[in-house]
Amino acid sequence: MTGSAPFSAPQRSHDAERRYTTLGLDHDPWDYWSEVTRTAFVAMRAAALPDTAPVPGKHGFAASAVAQVTGGLLVSTMRADPHEAARTPDLVRRAAGEDFFLTLLTEGSARLRQGDRAAEMGPGDFALVDSAHPYVFRFDRPFRSVVLQVPRAMLTSRSAVAEHVTAVPFRTTRGAGAFVSPVLRALTEQGHDLGEATTSSFMRNLLDLLATACDALGSDVSGKASAAVHRHDLRRAKAHLADRLHDPGLTLLAASHDLGFSLRYLHELFREADTTPRAWLYALRLDRARAMLSGAGHDAQSVTSIALRVGFKDASHFSWAFKSRFGTNPATYRRTAVRVSSGNA
Secondary structure: OOEOOOOOOOOOOOOOOEEEEOOOEOOOHHHHHHHHHHHHOOOOEEEOOOOOOOOOOOOOOOEEEEEEEEOOEEEEEEEEOOEEEEEOHHHHHHOOOOOEEEEEEEEOOEEEEEOOEEEEEOOOOEEEEEOOOOEEEEEOOOEEEEEEEEOHHHHHOOOOOHHHOOOOOEOOOOOOHHHHHHHHHHHHHHHHHOOHHHHHHHHHHHHHHHHHHHHHHHHHHHHHHHHHHHHHHHHHHHHHHHHOOOOOOOOHHHHHHHHOOOHHHHHHHHHOOOOOHHHHHHHHHHHHHHHHHHOOOOOOOOHHHHHHHOOOOOHHHHHHHHHHHHOOOHHHHHHHHHHHHHHHO
8 A cells, every 4th residue: 555545454254365565655654554453453553662773774664464364364464664563451442352363473573461471482483462451562673474363262162271371472493383383374375375165174273273282381381380370460450459449430341451361360360269359359348448447547537438438339338238247337336446446545
């Protein structure tokens, strides 16, 4: 695409090859490339690296992509100058995504971060990202890549651990990942010469190989550090919920998005601690309210004010919940706490 020609997004219902390039643009290449990623893949923000010096003799940002439906799935090849591509929390909220994206690096290097996981990638390596959660790719040098978009159900039905191995590098030189890269590259380069039935069959086999690689890597990760990762993630989840307990509109889905977790993983973390996210947050709100009712510095606050400060929507529900938990209503508890405090003074 050159000049001011109208933007054309890939149509997934057709096998027609779609090409995109920043070459010859008469407007901002960053806005254009962000629009390409939004329509061809998923909403992301493309931007120059803030700490990268200009390349002598080179002007602007060069990038190009070719997108085509192969075997029923969208496969794209891309080449671009150094930049950062971020799927921010705001973009996740405004443009929800449910698919996985497999990025196979064929030239250059990349750094990927999603949640608490990070991957350093070199030529031949690939990694998964989950578009339901924020992530960031950083390319420090010119690169080429192949991107495969995989509907969530197609992968999770084959691998139970797919959601837990995002932003983890699969190496082409060893392990199960070595079987995935050659098939994906062959489909990208030669799939157009095969019949539809043959290409679809190869794509199903590729997804089976990918699921096997996920299972192998997931087993390895869990065997080495799963418990430690879960403890760390649970601490993060508790801290995040505690920071927002004052918000009565807080939802577990929003909290899981902010944390970079799936909702199912958030529940799994708390289940391992013999509770649920909702029950834990509910108990914390009541404990925080009890501390405020008995602590100095909150004497001037009404029971209703304290209830609202810890995330309850109304005083009557708060009073009922407080009495169910502590055996007395908030006002009586406060009077008793004041008498005890005065008697010890």
